[in-house]
Amino acid sequence: MELASQLVIGGIAALHLYFLYFEMFAWDTIGRKTFRSIPADVFPKTKVLAANQGLYNGFLVAGLIWSLLISDPMWSFYIAVFFLSCVLVAGVFGALTASKKIFWIQGFPALIALILLHLK
Numbered sequence: 663m664e665l666a667s668q669l670v671i672g673g674i675a676a677l678h679l680y681f682l683y684f685e686m687f688a689w690d691t692i693g694r695k696t697f698r699s700i701p702a703d704v705f706p707k708t709k710v711l712a713a714n715q716g717l718y719n720g721f722l723v724a725g726l727i728w729s730l731l732i733s734d735p736m737w738s739f740y741i742a743v744f745f746l747s748c749v750l751v752a753g754v755f756g757a758l759t760a761s762k763k764i765f766w767i768q769g770f771p772a773l774i775a776l777i778l779l780h781l782k
Contacts, residue, residue: 667778668730671742674749674771675726678719685716722749742779746772 684692689712690705705712725745732738753769 663778663781667742667775667782670771670775670778671726671730671746674746674775675723675730677768677771678723678726678749681719682716682723685712685719687716689713722752739779739782743776746776746779750776 684696689709693712694700694702694705722745725741725748729738729742729745732741749772750769753765753767753772756764756768
């Protein structure tokens with residue numbers, strides 16, 4: 663279970679690293695393809711907001727990777743639970759306020775990782 667939880671945490675970190683990239687550096691290209699329901703003229707106007715959001719995704723990446731690098735098993739567990747819970751809450755909030763798809767992309771993997779962590 664430990665390897666499985668580490669792989670899922672790594673995958674979630676990679677996913678959020680991708681979010682960081684397109685929100686901070688490719689909002690006008692990948693952002694437009696990802697959020698097709700938003701009119702094209704909105705993207706240049708919201709570039710700074712998206713970059714700010716990307717930065718927060720970077721903090722999640724840093725915390726998740728940190729949890730994988732901590733040698734003390736209890737501290738690693740606590741840090742992983744904290745950052746995965748943040749991802750889960752963001753996924754639930756996104757599903758309630760924007761699109762249910764956000765839960766399946768962001769929240770559900772975090773939930774799976776939290777379950778795997780508790781099965782170790």
